[in-house]
Amino acid sequence: MxxxxxxxxxxxxxxxxxxxxxxxxxxxxxxxxxxxxxxxxxxxxxxxxxxxxxxxxxxxxxxxxxxxxxxxxxxxxxxxxxxxxxxxxxxxxxxxxxxxxxxxxxxxxxxxxxxxxxxxxNKTINIGDFVIDKENRTVFMDNYPIDFTKIEFEIFLFLIENQNKISSREQILNATSLDINTKNRTIDMHISNIRFKIGDDSKNPKYIKSVWGIGYKFVG
Missing domain, CATH: 3.40.50.2300 (Response regulator)
Structure with a gap:
């Protein structure tokens, strides 16, 4: 270490x-x-x-x-x-x-x-349906690879590592390589793409819940 x-x-x-x-x-x-x-x-x-x-x-x-x-x-x-x-x-x-x-x-x-x-x-995280390899930047869901972009992986990893905690959009921005001037709607778009790729319904989410006026929380 x-x-x-x-x-x-x-x-x-x-x-x-x-x-x-x-x-x-x-x-x-x-x-x-x-x-x-x-x-x-x-x-x-x-x-x-x-x-x-x-x-x-x-x-x-x-x-x-x-x-x-x-x-x-x-x-x-x-x-x-x-x-x-x-x-x-x-x-x-x-x-x-x-x-x-x-x-x-x-x-x-x-x-x-x-x-x-x-x-x-700890380079590998096993949580719920997911296995995340931090070193190789890969995510598997029920043994199937998820094709995340670099930013999507960073956001997903941050939410995973802060499971059951509310993460504000500002926290997500600062924890990733997104430009400091990135707008909230861009972060929301990345979250939407992540949800689509893991089959998460935004109206009835199993994994990523929206916290109105603040940000998001991983609960899966």
Whole structure:
């Protein structure tokens, strides 16, 4: 399992502490305090997870979050003193995998990282009528292959991995390689195509339910 961590934190004392603590658990942590430096490094390197502070110089953490997701869909844990419910909701709406409000026990950070990586490391998902091979980007339904496009696969995988949770259109957008300016109706069109390919009736869905005014939920 790749245990390379990108830490973006402008508190250098906190940065050093996290690096040393994660090292004790076998993680290779590379840290930056400047958002632009972090972005350039992220373009050239692969990380298993990102730990992102929100209060950064020159760029708000949420704006940096969006830029990172546009480059690669790497899991992100937000680590911030901005622990109010409004910031947490916004973080999860953008597609954050977790949100830790400072101060927190460093052991909790390790446990949450390990939980996310374990979920990401499992390359095959068996759920209901479906078998999803994440590495080869294939979906089988009752042993028959489903011919999804790249975007359809990304959306379907995101819904599957968030089974029984309501996923907003914004969350779906940020979890896929769709352009950040994609309209809601385009996402709805992709959902419609997915439903057609898996034989799901939008009026009486077995797998993907619409949640009025919010988004969708996989329940199969």
């Amino acid at each position: 790749n245990k390379k961590v990108l830490l973006i934190e402008d508190d250098l004392q906190m940065q050093k502490f996290i690096i040393e603590y994660l090292k004790d658990y076998g993680f290779d942590c590379i840290a930056f305090d400047q958002p632009k430096d972090a972005i350039e490094n992220f373009k050239e390197n692969d990380y298993s997870i990102i730990i992102l502070d929100l209060m950064l110089p020159e760029m708000d953490g949420f704006d940096l979050f969006k830029k990172l997701k546009q480059i690669k869909n790497t899991p992100i844990i937000i680590s911030s003193a901005r622990g109010d419910i409004g910031n947490k909701i916004h973080g999860f709406e953008l597609g954050a995998d977790d949100y830790l409000a400072k101060p927190y026990e460093p052991r909790e950070l390790v446990l949450r990282i390990e939980h996310i990586l374990k979920k990401s490391f």
